[in-house]
Amino acid sequence: MRAPRPCGVCGAAGAAKYRCPRCAAAYCSVPCCRTHKERCAPEPQRERSAAGRALPGGAKGAGQAAGGPWSVEDILREGEEQDRVPLQKLQLLGESEELRGLLLNPHLRQLLLTIDQAEDKSSLMKKYMQEPLFVEFADCCLRIVEPPEKENVLPE
Numbered sequence: 001m002r003a004p005r006p007c008g009v010c011g012a013a014g015a016a017k018y019r020c021p022r023c024a025a026a027y028c029s030v031p032c033c034r035t036h037k038e039r040c041a042p043e044p045q046r047e048r049s050a051a052g053r054a055l056p057g058g059a060k061g062a063g064q065a066a067g068g069p070w071s072v073e074d075i076l077r078e079g080e081e082q083d084r085v086p087l088q089k090l091q092l093l094g095e096s097e098e099l100r101g102l103l104l105n106p107h108l109r110q111l112l113l114t115i116d117q118a119e120d121k122s123s124l125m126k127k128y129m130q131e132p133l134f135v136e137f138a139d140c141c142l143r144i145v146e147p148p149e150k151e152n153v154l155p156e
Contacts (some may be wrong), residue, residue, distance in 0.1 A: 008036065015029075020037075025040070089144070089145040093141060093144055093145065098140055108133050
């Protein structure tokens, strides 16, 4: 898990758990988010590059469908290398028929939307990891981006 950074609004050390989707500034709370929103001026280049860019697999991102200003580069530009999944592996998620089949389930889609909109995503993820359907989804994603190494297999 990433270590929180200092809040870009109030300066609280190690408290910034959230990022502005427009400019990626770090902040720690709803009041700081509101304060930041009033002053937020995203980089013009990022605004232009975000318009109309598609996610891997040809699907538009949630932020783009609603006219949101983020792109794949915004997600991938974070500096935490150990948490980064290479773009090639992310594209495999979009190509997986097994994953597409799971995402046809309306209950799973609702769980994912709830997590996406939650303020405390970590707690909600822990709760949902008790739900068999969500565990199946998480396991499928992990098998795609981190295929299990074949252990104890003799070469033919």
